Amino acid sequence: MDTNWLADFLVLSKRGNFSQAADERNITQSAFSRRIKALETWLGTELFDRSSYPVSLTPDGEVFHATAQNVLRELELNRVEFQRRNSDATPDIRLAASTSLALSFVPEWLHQIKQACGTFSVSIDTYDFYEMIELLGDGKMDLVLLYSKPEVPSFFEHQEFEAIKLGEDTMHLCTALDSEGRPAFDVDDPPARGLEYIGYGQTGYFSKVEDLLFSAMTPQDPTFVCTSQSGTCEFMKRLAHMDQKMLWLPACSAHDSIRSGQFALAGNGRFDTELEIWLYKKRETTSPLVEKVWTHLKSNPCTSHLEAFRLT
Secondary structure, eight states: OOHHHHHHHHHHHHHOOHHHHHHHHTSOHHHHHHHHHHHHHHHTSOOEETTSSSOEEOHHHHHHHHHHHHHHHHHHHHHHHHHHHHOTTOOSEEEEEOHHHHHHTHHHHHHHHHHHHOOOOEEEEOOOHHHHHHHHHTTSOSEEEEEEBTTBOOOOOTTTEEEEEEEEEEEEEEEEBOTTSSBSOOTTSOOTTOEEEEEEOTTSHHHHHHHHHHHTOOTTSOOEEEEEEESOHHHHHHHHHHHTOEEEEEHHHHHHHHHTTSEEEOGGGTTOEEEEEEEEEESSOOOHHHHHHHHHHHHOOOOGGGGGGOOO
């Protein structure tokens, strides 16, 4: 069995649409469909009910979903560990961060840390939110950098981990601009079909933040209609830009797209929410460098560049 089949299966179970799932996997729809059928043939059962739209998991598909997730997670954890053991140039610090922070916040943050603590090598990886917690708990990462919100549990055990609040960010409701440079949606004058947006996949932390935003809405607020889902801000931005939809983005991720004219802020802050940026490590660490960096960040979080991302 090809492990790509497992990744295909999980993407299709999330999207419910063969065309969108094939795009995310970067293969043709016909090739994607063949791989799903090959997996079903290998297992000897149908995993998807194709009579509905979007397609949904069959009872056997529901059972297999957890298996596929666990198999891929274990393979990835083993790969990371074996690469770390066998590398001739093991990095001094292993850092895992959410994609949006890794692309926008981390480079300048690391630059400031190195100015204070000296030069060191670092590996920067991105994983699913819950995978990062597991990697840190297993000692396969030294530091994990994540967005957090007090109202949304992060599942970090305080007895096992230490944490530093580095700073704050804002998750903004944004809208793509149409071909004439105008906002595709007006929150105060929504179309009859509702405000169409790209949502966060249900396995990600931001999906819980979205749930919190929707729970605070009232019957007087406009209707939001989710047309697609993903767990990655950068993919969501591309999709929302191409399809002219709305989406929620942290300022660190939205900043460049707003300034370049791909998106505009929407709702005058009515549907925005505040986020915090936290750094985590295990309480017991054997790395003097990690302890040196940690001690410095407790007194100076090296986040002076956060102000440059602010959009309001």
